[in-house]
Amino acid sequence: MTLEVRKLAKTYGNGAQATPAIKELSFQVREREFICIVGPSGCGKTTLLKCVSGLLPATSGEVLLDGRRVTSPPEQMALVFQEYGRSLFPWMRVEQNVRFPLRRKRLPRREADRLVSQSLAAVGLSEFVRHYPWQLSGGMQQRVAIARALAYQPQILVMDEPFASVDAQTRADLEDLLLSVWERFAVTILFVTHDIDEAVYMGDRILVLSARPTTIEETVAVELPRPRDQVRTKELAEFAHLRGHVYRAIKKRT
Amino acid sequence: MRRLRELGPQLLVPALVLLAWGVWSARAENFFFPPLTDILASFRANWLFARVPTDVVPSLERMLAGYALAVAGGVGLGVLIGSFRLVRWAAGPAVEFLRAIPPPVLIPFAILTFGIGPQFKIFVIAAGCVWPVLLNTIDGVRGIDPTLRETARVYRIGALARLLSVVLPAASPRIFAGLRTALSLSLILMVISEMEASTNGIGFFVLQSQRSFAIPDMWSGILLLGLLGFLLNAGFVELERRLLRWHRGAQASALEGA
Numbered sequence: 001m002t003l004e005v006r007k008l009a010k011t012y013g014n015g016a017q018a019t020p021a022i023k024e025l026s027f028q029v030r031e032r033e034f035i036c037i038v039g040p041s042g043c044g045k046t047t048l049l050k051c052v053s054g055l056l057p058a059t060s061g062e063v064l065l066d067g068r069r070v071t072s073p074p075e076q077m078a079l080v081f082q083e084y085g086r087s088l089f090p091w092m093r094v095e096q097n098v099r100f101p102l103r104r105k106r107l108p109r110r111e112a113d114r115l116v117s118q119s120l121a122a123v124g125l126s127e128f129v130r131h132y133p134w135q136l137s138g139g140m141q142q143r144v145a146i147a148r149a150l151a152y153q154p155q156i157l158v159m160d161e162p163f164a165s166v167d168a169q170t171r172a173d174l175e176d177l178l179l180s181v182w183e184r185f186a187v188t189i190l191f192v193t194h195d196i197d198e199a200v201y202m203g204d205r206i207l208v209l210s211a212r213p214t215t216i217e218e219t220v221a222v223e224l225p226r227p228r229d230q231v232r233t234k235e236l237a238e239f240a241h242l243r244g245h246v247y248r249a250i251k252k253r254t
Numbered sequence: 255m256r257r258l259r260e261l262g263p264q265l266l267v268p269a270l271v272l273l274a275w276g277v278w279s280a281r282a283e284n285f286f287f288p289p290l291t292d293i294l295a296s297f298r299a300n301w302l303f304a305r306v307p308t309d310v311v312p313s314l315e316r317m318l319a320g321y322a323l324a325v326a327g328g329v330g331l332g333v334l335i336g337s338f339r340l341v342r343w344a345a346g347p348a349v350e351f352l353r354a355i356p357p358p359v360l361i362p363f364a365i366l367t368f369g370i371g372p373q374f375k376i377f378v379i380a381a382g383c384v385w386p387v388l389l390n391t392i393d394g395v396r397g398i399d400p401t402l403r404e405t406a407r408v409y410r411i412g413a414l415a416r417l418l419s420v421v422l423p424a425a426s427p428r429i430f431a432g433l434r435t436a437l438s439l440s441l442i443l444m445v446i447s448e449m450e451a452s453t454n455g456i457g458f459f460v461l462q463s464q465r466s467f468a469i470p471d472m473w474s475g476i477l478l479l480g481l482l483g484f485l486l487n488a489g490f491v492e493l494e495r496r497l498l499r500w501h502r503g504a505q506a507s508a509l510e511g512a
Contacts, residue, residue: 053408055407078408078409079408081401081404081405083401089405089423090503091501100409100419101409103415132500133504134504
Protein backbone atom coordinates (compact mmCIF):
# COMPACT_ATOMS: atom_id res chain seq x y z
CA MET A 1 0.00 0.00 0.00
CA THR A 2 1.56 3.26 -1.09
CA LEU A 3 0.24 6.72 -0.40
CA GLU A 4 0.90 9.58 -2.74
CA VAL A 5 -0.01 13.21 -2.18
CA ARG A 6 0.16 15.21 -5.37
CA LYS A 7 0.15 19.01 -5.48
CA LEU A 8 -2.36 19.14 -2.66
CA ALA A 9 -3.68 22.63 -1.86
CA LYS A 10 -6.40 23.71 0.53
CA THR A 11 -7.99 27.12 0.91
CA TYR A 12 -10.75 27.77 3.42
CA GLY A 13 -13.53 30.10 2.32
CA ASN A 14 -13.44 32.05 -0.90
CA GLY A 15 -13.39 35.56 -2.29
CA ALA A 16 -12.08 38.21 0.07
CA GLN A 17 -12.23 35.87 3.05
CA ALA A 18 -10.20 33.12 1.43
CA THR A 19 -7.61 31.74 3.85
CA PRO A 20 -4.99 29.56 2.24
CA ALA A 21 -4.02 26.78 4.64
CA ILE A 22 -1.93 24.56 2.39
CA LYS A 23 -0.16 26.14 -0.55
CA GLU A 24 1.12 23.02 -2.24
CA LEU A 25 2.29 19.69 -0.89
CA SER A 26 3.61 16.62 -2.66
CA PHE A 27 5.11 13.54 -1.08
CA GLN A 28 5.07 9.76 -1.25
CA VAL A 29 4.91 7.22 1.49
CA ARG A 30 6.25 3.73 0.96
CA GLU A 31 4.69 0.62 2.36
CA ARG A 32 5.42 0.08 6.10
CA GLU A 33 7.21 3.39 6.34
CA PHE A 34 6.95 5.50 9.51
CA ILE A 35 6.57 9.12 8.42
CA CYS A 36 6.57 11.95 10.93
CA ILE A 37 5.21 15.36 10.05
CA VAL A 38 6.39 18.36 12.06
CA GLY A 39 5.97 22.08 11.62
CA PRO A 40 5.39 25.32 13.49
CA SER A 41 2.13 25.51 15.40
CA GLY A 42 -0.89 26.42 13.33
CA CYS A 43 0.78 25.29 10.12
CA GLY A 44 -2.06 23.22 8.71
CA LYS A 45 -0.93 19.79 9.91
CA THR A 46 -4.44 18.81 10.89
CA THR A 47 -5.79 20.15 7.61
CA LEU A 48 -3.29 17.97 5.78
CA LEU A 49 -4.36 14.86 7.68
CA LYS A 50 -8.03 15.58 7.09
CA CYS A 51 -7.38 15.87 3.37
CA VAL A 52 -5.28 12.70 3.34
CA SER A 53 -7.95 10.74 5.19
CA GLY A 54 -10.75 11.96 2.94
CA LEU A 55 -12.55 13.88 5.69
CA LEU A 56 -11.99 17.19 3.96
CA PRO A 57 -12.01 17.79 0.19
CA ALA A 58 -8.84 19.38 -1.17
CA THR A 59 -9.12 22.62 -3.12
CA SER A 60 -6.80 21.22 -5.76
CA GLY A 61 -4.40 18.34 -6.18
CA GLU A 62 -5.10 14.81 -5.09
CA VAL A 63 -4.38 12.03 -2.65
CA LEU A 64 -3.78 8.60 -4.14
CA LEU A 65 -3.88 5.33 -2.29
CA ASP A 66 -2.36 2.58 -4.43
CA GLY A 67 -3.06 4.82 -7.40
CA ARG A 68 -6.70 5.33 -6.52
CA ARG A 69 -7.99 8.77 -5.67
CA VAL A 70 -9.19 9.32 -2.11
CA THR A 71 -12.54 11.13 -1.95
CA SER A 72 -13.92 9.72 1.28
CA PRO A 73 -12.31 7.85 4.20
CA PRO A 74 -10.73 4.72 2.66
CA GLU A 75 -11.32 1.28 4.09
CA GLN A 76 -7.59 0.61 4.51
CA MET A 77 -7.04 3.65 6.70
CA ALA A 78 -7.58 4.29 10.40
CA LEU A 79 -7.18 7.59 12.20
CA VAL A 80 -6.20 8.30 15.81
CA PHE A 81 -7.10 11.78 17.03
CA GLN A 82 -5.35 13.87 19.63
CA GLU A 83 -8.52 14.24 21.68
CA TYR A 84 -8.94 10.65 22.84
CA GLY A 85 -11.60 11.79 25.29
CA ARG A 86 -13.73 13.04 22.43
CA SER A 87 -13.16 10.32 19.86
CA LEU A 88 -14.05 7.34 22.06
CA PHE A 89 -17.76 6.75 22.55
CA PRO A 90 -18.45 7.35 26.25
CA TRP A 91 -21.62 5.22 26.24
CA MET A 92 -19.73 2.16 25.02
CA ARG A 93 -17.44 -0.02 27.09
CA VAL A 94 -13.81 -0.39 25.98
CA GLU A 95 -14.57 -3.66 24.23
CA GLN A 96 -17.60 -2.20 22.40
CA ASN A 97 -15.59 0.83 21.31
CA VAL A 98 -12.98 -1.41 19.69
CA ARG A 99 -15.57 -3.70 18.12
CA PHE A 100 -17.88 -0.99 16.79
CA PRO A 101 -15.98 -0.20 13.54
CA LEU A 102 -15.79 -3.91 12.72
CA ARG A 103 -19.54 -4.23 12.21
CA ARG A 104 -19.31 -2.78 8.74
CA LYS A 105 -16.77 -5.43 7.79
CA ARG A 106 -19.30 -8.21 8.40
CA LEU A 107 -16.68 -10.54 9.81
CA PRO A 108 -17.64 -13.87 11.35
CA ARG A 109 -18.22 -13.39 15.05
CA ARG A 110 -15.23 -15.46 16.07
CA GLU A 111 -12.90 -13.50 13.80
CA ALA A 112 -14.17 -10.20 15.23
CA ASP A 113 -13.70 -11.52 18.77
CA ARG A 114 -10.15 -12.50 17.92
CA LEU A 115 -9.31 -9.07 16.44
CA VAL A 116 -10.77 -7.24 19.42
CA SER A 117 -8.98 -9.28 22.04
CA GLN A 118 -5.72 -9.39 20.10
CA SER A 119 -5.56 -5.63 19.63
CA LEU A 120 -6.55 -4.92 23.23
CA ALA A 121 -3.85 -7.34 24.34
CA ALA A 122 -1.32 -5.57 22.10
CA VAL A 123 -1.88 -2.31 23.97
CA GLY A 124 -1.99 -4.04 27.34
CA LEU A 125 -5.64 -3.45 28.14
CA SER A 126 -6.99 -7.00 28.25
CA GLU A 127 -8.13 -6.51 31.81
CA PHE A 128 -10.11 -3.37 31.09
CA VAL A 129 -12.52 -4.58 28.44
CA ARG A 130 -15.56 -4.05 30.66
CA HIS A 131 -14.56 -0.52 31.72
CA TYR A 132 -15.95 2.64 30.21
CA PRO A 133 -13.31 4.92 28.62
CA TRP A 134 -13.92 7.68 31.16
CA GLN A 135 -12.99 5.30 33.95
CA LEU A 136 -9.45 5.10 32.52
CA SER A 137 -6.50 7.49 32.60
CA GLY A 138 -5.68 9.64 29.56
CA GLY A 139 -2.85 7.37 28.42
CA MET A 140 -5.06 4.30 28.72
CA GLN A 141 -7.83 6.00 26.76
CA GLN A 142 -5.41 6.72 23.95
CA ARG A 143 -4.38 3.06 24.04
CA VAL A 144 -8.04 2.14 23.55
CA ALA A 145 -8.12 4.42 20.51
CA ILE A 146 -4.97 2.72 19.17
CA ALA A 147 -6.49 -0.73 19.81
CA ARG A 148 -9.61 0.34 17.95
CA ALA A 149 -7.49 1.44 15.01
CA LEU A 150 -5.48 -1.81 15.03
CA ALA A 151 -8.56 -4.04 15.19
CA TYR A 152 -9.83 -2.29 12.06
CA GLN A 153 -6.77 -3.80 10.30
CA PRO A 154 -5.71 -0.70 8.42
CA GLN A 155 -2.76 -0.65 6.09
CA ILE A 156 -2.21 3.00 6.87
CA LEU A 157 -2.53 4.43 10.33
CA VAL A 158 -2.87 8.21 10.43
CA MET A 159 -2.23 9.86 13.79
CA ASP A 160 -2.87 13.50 14.65
CA GLU A 161 -0.64 14.50 17.60
CA PRO A 162 -1.82 11.40 19.42
CA PHE A 163 0.38 11.82 22.49
CA ALA A 164 0.17 15.60 22.88
CA SER A 165 -2.26 15.53 25.81
CA VAL A 166 -0.57 12.99 28.09
CA ASP A 167 2.22 13.45 30.62
CA ALA A 168 5.87 12.91 29.67
CA GLN A 169 6.35 9.46 31.22
CA THR A 170 3.12 8.10 29.71
CA ARG A 171 4.15 9.63 26.45
CA ALA A 172 7.47 7.74 26.32
CA ASP A 173 5.61 4.50 27.09
CA LEU A 174 3.07 5.16 24.36
CA GLU A 175 5.84 5.92 21.85
CA ASP A 176 7.48 2.57 22.53
CA LEU A 177 4.12 0.82 22.45
CA LEU A 178 3.38 2.34 19.07
CA LEU A 179 6.79 1.34 17.68
CA SER A 180 6.23 -2.24 18.79
CA VAL A 181 2.74 -2.50 17.23
CA TRP A 182 4.04 -0.83 14.09
CA GLU A 183 6.59 -3.67 13.74
CA ARG A 184 4.13 -6.36 14.70
CA PHE A 185 1.11 -5.30 12.66
CA ALA A 186 3.14 -4.24 9.60
CA VAL A 187 1.33 -0.94 9.03
CA THR A 188 2.35 2.30 7.38
CA ILE A 189 2.17 5.21 9.80
CA LEU A 190 1.65 8.90 9.12
CA PHE A 191 2.34 10.61 12.41
CA VAL A 192 1.83 14.30 13.04
CA THR A 193 3.55 15.79 16.07
CA HIS A 194 4.75 19.18 17.26
CA ASP A 195 7.49 17.51 19.27
CA ILE A 196 10.79 17.38 17.39
CA ASP A 197 12.36 14.77 19.70
CA GLU A 198 9.37 12.55 19.18
CA ALA A 199 9.58 12.89 15.40
CA VAL A 200 13.28 11.99 15.34
CA TYR A 201 12.82 9.12 17.78
CA MET A 202 9.91 7.52 15.93
CA GLY A 203 10.27 8.16 12.22
CA ASP A 204 12.00 6.76 9.15
CA ARG A 205 11.56 10.14 7.51
CA ILE A 206 10.46 13.53 8.74
CA LEU A 207 8.50 15.99 6.63
CA VAL A 208 9.21 19.47 7.92
CA LEU A 209 6.37 21.82 7.02
CA SER A 210 6.62 25.58 6.70
CA ALA A 211 4.30 28.11 8.33
CA ARG A 212 0.99 28.90 6.58
CA PRO A 213 0.34 28.74 3.69
CA THR A 214 2.07 25.42 4.07
CA THR A 215 4.66 23.82 1.83
CA ILE A 216 7.26 21.17 2.55
CA GLU A 217 10.31 22.93 3.92
CA GLU A 218 12.49 19.88 3.92
CA THR A 219 12.41 16.10 4.04
CA VAL A 220 14.80 14.60 6.56
CA ALA A 221 15.79 10.92 6.43
CA VAL A 222 16.31 9.41 9.88
CA GLU A 223 18.83 6.62 9.76
CA LEU A 224 18.96 5.75 13.42
CA PRO A 225 19.17 2.01 14.14
CA ARG A 226 16.08 0.08 15.16
CA PRO A 227 14.79 -1.07 17.56
CA ARG A 228 14.98 2.34 19.14
CA ASP A 229 15.43 2.88 22.81
CA GLN A 230 14.37 5.87 24.88
CA VAL A 231 17.81 6.14 26.49
CA ARG A 232 20.34 4.71 24.07
CA THR A 233 18.87 6.14 20.86
CA LYS A 234 18.63 9.58 22.37
CA GLU A 235 22.27 9.43 23.47
CA LEU A 236 23.51 8.94 19.92
CA ALA A 237 25.36 11.86 18.34
CA GLU A 238 23.27 11.35 15.22
CA PHE A 239 20.08 11.88 17.26
CA ALA A 240 21.31 15.22 18.58
CA HIS A 241 22.45 16.22 15.12
CA LEU A 242 19.07 15.41 13.51
CA ARG A 243 17.20 17.08 16.30
CA GLY A 244 19.16 20.31 15.83
CA HIS A 245 18.77 20.10 12.09
CA VAL A 246 14.98 19.76 12.21
CA TYR A 247 14.75 22.47 14.85
CA ARG A 248 16.63 24.91 12.62
CA ALA A 249 14.53 23.94 9.61
CA ILE A 250 11.37 24.85 11.49
CA LYS A 251 12.76 28.06 12.92
CA LYS A 252 14.14 29.21 9.61
CA ARG A 253 10.82 30.46 8.37
CA THR A 254 9.12 31.70 11.50
CA MET B 255 -31.49 1.63 57.73
CA ARG B 256 -29.06 4.31 56.62
CA ARG B 257 -31.23 5.09 53.63
CA LEU B 258 -34.17 5.52 55.96
CA ARG B 259 -32.20 7.97 58.06
CA GLU B 260 -31.25 9.95 54.96
CA LEU B 261 -34.85 10.01 53.82
CA GLY B 262 -36.01 11.11 57.27
CA PRO B 263 -35.99 14.90 56.73
CA GLN B 264 -37.61 14.42 53.32
CA LEU B 265 -40.47 12.48 54.85
CA LEU B 266 -40.74 14.78 57.83
CA VAL B 267 -41.70 17.91 55.87
CA PRO B 268 -44.72 16.39 54.06
CA ALA B 269 -45.79 14.74 57.33
CA LEU B 270 -45.70 18.09 59.13
CA VAL B 271 -47.61 19.79 56.32
CA LEU B 272 -50.30 17.13 56.41
CA LEU B 273 -50.47 17.34 60.18
CA ALA B 274 -50.81 21.13 60.16
CA TRP B 275 -53.42 20.94 57.44
CA GLY B 276 -55.28 18.23 59.37
CA VAL B 277 -55.33 20.20 62.61
CA TRP B 278 -56.26 23.47 60.92
CA SER B 279 -58.98 22.02 58.66
CA ALA B 280 -60.55 19.95 61.48
CA ARG B 281 -61.47 23.20 63.20
CA ALA B 282 -62.17 25.34 60.15
CA GLU B 283 -65.76 26.12 59.39
CA ASN B 284 -65.12 26.97 55.74
CA PHE B 285 -67.13 24.80 53.33
CA PHE B 286 -64.42 24.95 50.69
CA PHE B 287 -61.76 23.61 53.04
CA PRO B 288 -63.27 20.42 54.41
CA PRO B 289 -61.47 18.51 57.17
CA LEU B 290 -58.48 16.54 55.88
CA THR B 291 -60.05 13.38 57.25
CA ASP B 292 -63.04 13.90 54.91
CA ILE B 293 -60.71 14.37 51.97
CA LEU B 294 -58.76 11.26 52.83
CA ALA B 295 -62.00 9.32 53.26
CA SER B 296 -63.19 10.36 49.82
CA PHE B 297 -59.72 9.70 48.40
CA ARG B 298 -60.05 6.18 49.68
CA ALA B 299 -63.60 5.80 48.42
CA ASN B 300 -62.76 7.15 44.96
CA TRP B 301 -59.23 6.13 44.19
CA LEU B 302 -58.70 2.89 46.15
CA PHE B 303 -59.78 1.62 43.68
CA ALA B 304 -63.38 2.23 42.68
CA ARG B 305 -62.72 4.87 40.04
CA VAL B 306 -59.40 3.54 38.82
CA PRO B 307 -60.84 1.62 35.84
CA THR B 308 -63.42 4.30 34.99
CA ASP B 309 -61.35 7.49 35.37
CA VAL B 310 -57.66 6.91 36.16
CA VAL B 311 -56.98 4.34 33.46
CA PRO B 312 -58.65 6.32 30.63
CA SER B 313 -56.80 9.47 31.74
CA LEU B 314 -53.42 7.75 31.82
CA GLU B 315 -54.07 5.99 28.53
CA ARG B 316 -54.75 9.26 26.77
CA MET B 317 -51.82 10.94 28.45
CA LEU B 318 -49.38 8.19 27.51
CA ALA B 319 -50.73 8.00 23.95
CA GLY B 320 -50.25 11.76 23.52
CA TYR B 321 -46.84 11.62 25.14
CA ALA B 322 -45.72 8.70 22.97
CA LEU B 323 -46.79 10.54 19.82
CA ALA B 324 -44.93 13.65 20.97
CA VAL B 325 -41.77 11.66 21.71
CA ALA B 326 -41.82 9.83 18.38
CA GLY B 327 -42.54 13.00 16.42
CA GLY B 328 -40.21 15.22 18.43
CA VAL B 329 -37.21 12.91 18.31
CA GLY B 330 -37.79 11.97 14.64
CA LEU B 331 -38.19 15.54 13.43
CA GLY B 332 -35.51 16.76 15.81
CA VAL B 333 -32.89 14.41 14.37
CA LEU B 334 -33.87 15.48 10.86
CA ILE B 335 -33.81 19.20 11.63
CA GLY B 336 -30.68 18.93 13.77
CA SER B 337 -28.74 16.97 11.15
CA PHE B 338 -29.26 19.17 8.11
CA ARG B 339 -28.48 22.85 8.09
CA LEU B 340 -30.80 23.53 5.17
CA VAL B 341 -33.76 21.88 6.91
CA ARG B 342 -32.95 23.86 10.04
CA TRP B 343 -32.82 27.09 8.09
CA ALA B 344 -36.09 26.35 6.34
CA ALA B 345 -38.03 25.01 9.32
CA GLY B 346 -36.75 27.46 11.95
CA PRO B 347 -39.36 30.23 11.74
CA ALA B 348 -42.25 27.77 11.38
CA VAL B 349 -41.11 25.89 14.49
CA GLU B 350 -40.76 29.13 16.44
CA PHE B 351 -44.25 30.21 15.44
CA LEU B 352 -45.97 26.91 16.13
CA ARG B 353 -44.39 26.44 19.51
CA ALA B 354 -45.54 29.90 20.56
CA ILE B 355 -49.19 28.82 20.28
CA PRO B 356 -50.49 27.90 23.76
CA PRO B 357 -51.68 24.29 23.38
CA PRO B 358 -55.04 24.69 25.23
CA VAL B 359 -56.17 27.11 22.53
CA LEU B 360 -56.11 24.16 20.14
CA ILE B 361 -58.94 22.46 22.02
CA PRO B 362 -61.84 24.09 20.08
CA PHE B 363 -60.12 23.30 16.80
CA ALA B 364 -59.31 19.74 17.94
CA ILE B 365 -62.93 19.07 18.92
CA LEU B 366 -64.11 20.26 15.52
CA THR B 367 -61.56 18.08 13.77
CA PHE B 368 -61.52 14.93 15.86
CA GLY B 369 -64.93 15.03 17.55
CA ILE B 370 -65.35 14.58 21.29
CA GLY B 371 -63.73 11.14 21.57
CA PRO B 372 -60.30 10.47 23.06
CA GLN B 373 -58.57 11.52 19.84
CA PHE B 374 -58.93 15.26 20.40
CA LYS B 375 -57.43 14.97 23.88
CA ILE B 376 -54.54 12.89 22.59
CA PHE B 377 -53.96 15.45 19.87
CA VAL B 378 -53.87 18.36 22.34
CA ILE B 379 -51.46 16.51 24.64
CA ALA B 380 -49.19 15.54 21.74
CA ALA B 381 -49.31 19.03 20.21
CA GLY B 382 -48.18 20.58 23.46
CA CYS B 383 -45.57 18.03 24.48
CA VAL B 384 -43.80 17.79 21.15
CA TRP B 385 -41.98 21.14 21.51
CA PRO B 386 -39.66 20.52 24.43
CA VAL B 387 -38.77 17.14 22.90
CA LEU B 388 -38.22 18.62 19.44
CA LEU B 389 -36.16 21.63 20.53
CA ASN B 390 -33.96 19.64 22.87
CA THR B 391 -33.39 16.95 20.25
CA ILE B 392 -32.36 19.58 17.69
CA ASP B 393 -29.90 21.11 20.16
CA GLY B 394 -28.64 17.70 21.22
CA VAL B 395 -27.98 16.59 17.64
CA ARG B 396 -26.36 19.88 16.68
CA GLY B 397 -24.15 19.80 19.73
CA ILE B 398 -22.56 16.43 18.98
CA ASP B 399 -18.79 16.70 19.19
CA PRO B 400 -17.32 17.00 15.66
CA THR B 401 -14.57 14.56 16.67
CA LEU B 402 -17.21 11.89 17.34
CA ARG B 403 -18.76 12.53 13.94
CA GLU B 404 -15.38 12.35 12.25
CA THR B 405 -14.56 9.15 14.07
CA ALA B 406 -17.78 7.63 12.74
CA ARG B 407 -16.88 8.78 9.23
CA VAL B 408 -13.31 7.52 9.36
CA TYR B 409 -14.53 4.07 10.36
CA ARG B 410 -17.17 4.17 7.64
CA ILE B 411 -20.05 3.56 10.01
CA GLY B 412 -23.25 3.12 7.98
CA ALA B 413 -26.12 5.59 8.18
CA LEU B 414 -28.39 3.43 10.32
CA ALA B 415 -25.66 2.40 12.78
CA ARG B 416 -24.53 6.03 12.94
CA LEU B 417 -28.06 7.13 13.82
CA LEU B 418 -28.72 4.42 16.39
CA SER B 419 -25.28 4.02 17.94
CA VAL B 420 -23.75 7.48 17.60
CA VAL B 421 -26.24 10.30 17.02
CA LEU B 422 -29.04 9.21 19.36
CA PRO B 423 -26.79 8.20 22.29
CA ALA B 424 -24.68 11.34 21.92
CA ALA B 425 -27.80 13.54 21.91
CA SER B 426 -29.60 11.52 24.59
CA PRO B 427 -28.70 13.72 27.60
CA ARG B 428 -30.42 16.66 25.91
CA ILE B 429 -33.27 14.50 24.61
CA PHE B 430 -33.92 13.27 28.15
CA ALA B 431 -34.12 16.85 29.43
CA GLY B 432 -36.85 17.45 26.85
CA LEU B 433 -38.65 14.20 27.69
CA ARG B 434 -38.79 15.17 31.33
CA THR B 435 -40.29 18.61 30.66
CA ALA B 436 -42.76 17.02 28.27
CA LEU B 437 -43.85 14.48 30.87
CA SER B 438 -45.02 17.08 33.36
CA LEU B 439 -46.58 19.05 30.51
CA SER B 440 -48.52 15.96 29.43
CA LEU B 441 -50.15 15.69 32.85
CA ILE B 442 -51.20 19.35 32.73
CA LEU B 443 -52.63 19.02 29.23
CA MET B 444 -54.39 15.79 30.15
CA VAL B 445 -56.27 17.61 32.93
CA ILE B 446 -57.08 20.65 30.79
CA SER B 447 -58.34 18.54 27.91
CA GLU B 448 -60.60 16.61 30.26
CA MET B 449 -62.32 19.74 31.45
CA GLU B 450 -63.83 20.16 28.00
CA ALA B 451 -66.29 17.83 26.24
CA SER B 452 -65.56 14.85 28.47
CA THR B 453 -67.42 12.09 30.22
CA ASN B 454 -64.60 10.57 32.25
CA GLY B 455 -61.06 11.13 33.46
CA ILE B 456 -59.50 12.70 36.56
CA GLY B 457 -59.78 16.25 35.26
CA PHE B 458 -63.44 15.66 34.43
CA PHE B 459 -64.02 14.23 37.91
CA VAL B 460 -62.48 17.26 39.63
CA LEU B 461 -64.58 19.68 37.60
CA GLN B 462 -67.74 17.60 38.07
CA SER B 463 -67.18 17.40 41.84
CA GLN B 464 -66.76 21.15 42.04
CA ARG B 465 -69.98 21.70 40.04
CA SER B 466 -71.93 19.38 42.32
CA PHE B 467 -70.37 20.88 45.47
CA ALA B 468 -68.71 17.58 46.38
CA ILE B 469 -65.75 19.50 47.75
CA PRO B 470 -63.94 16.60 49.48
CA ASP B 471 -64.17 14.66 46.18
CA MET B 472 -62.71 17.63 44.34
CA TRP B 473 -59.81 17.82 46.77
CA SER B 474 -59.23 14.08 46.52
CA GLY B 475 -58.81 14.44 42.75
CA ILE B 476 -56.31 17.28 43.20
CA LEU B 477 -54.40 15.18 45.69
CA LEU B 478 -54.35 12.25 43.26
CA LEU B 479 -53.02 14.43 40.43
CA GLY B 480 -50.23 15.72 42.64
CA LEU B 481 -49.37 12.19 43.62
CA LEU B 482 -49.41 10.99 40.00
CA GLY B 483 -47.17 13.82 38.87
CA PHE B 484 -44.75 13.07 41.68
CA LEU B 485 -44.61 9.35 40.94
CA LEU B 486 -44.27 9.81 37.17
CA ASN B 487 -41.38 12.20 37.67
CA ALA B 488 -39.69 9.95 40.23
CA GLY B 489 -39.98 6.98 37.86
CA PHE B 490 -38.57 9.04 35.02
CA VAL B 491 -35.63 10.30 37.08
CA GLU B 492 -34.80 6.73 38.06
CA LEU B 493 -34.92 5.58 34.42
CA GLU B 494 -32.73 8.49 33.35
CA ARG B 495 -30.27 7.76 36.15
CA ARG B 496 -29.81 4.23 34.85
CA LEU B 497 -29.70 4.98 31.13
CA LEU B 498 -27.41 8.02 31.40
CA ARG B 499 -24.99 6.60 33.93
CA TRP B 500 -22.23 6.92 31.33
CA HIS B 501 -22.99 10.61 30.90
CA ARG B 502 -22.59 11.43 34.57
CA GLY B 503 -19.42 9.37 34.72
CA ALA B 504 -17.94 11.03 31.64
CA GLN B 505 -18.78 14.49 32.93
CA ALA B 506 -17.30 13.79 36.33
CA SER B 507 -14.05 12.54 34.81
CA ALA B 508 -13.88 15.51 32.40
CA LEU B 509 -14.19 17.89 35.37
CA GLU B 510 -11.49 16.02 37.20
CA GLY B 511 -9.13 16.22 34.24
CA ALA B 512 -9.75 19.91 33.62
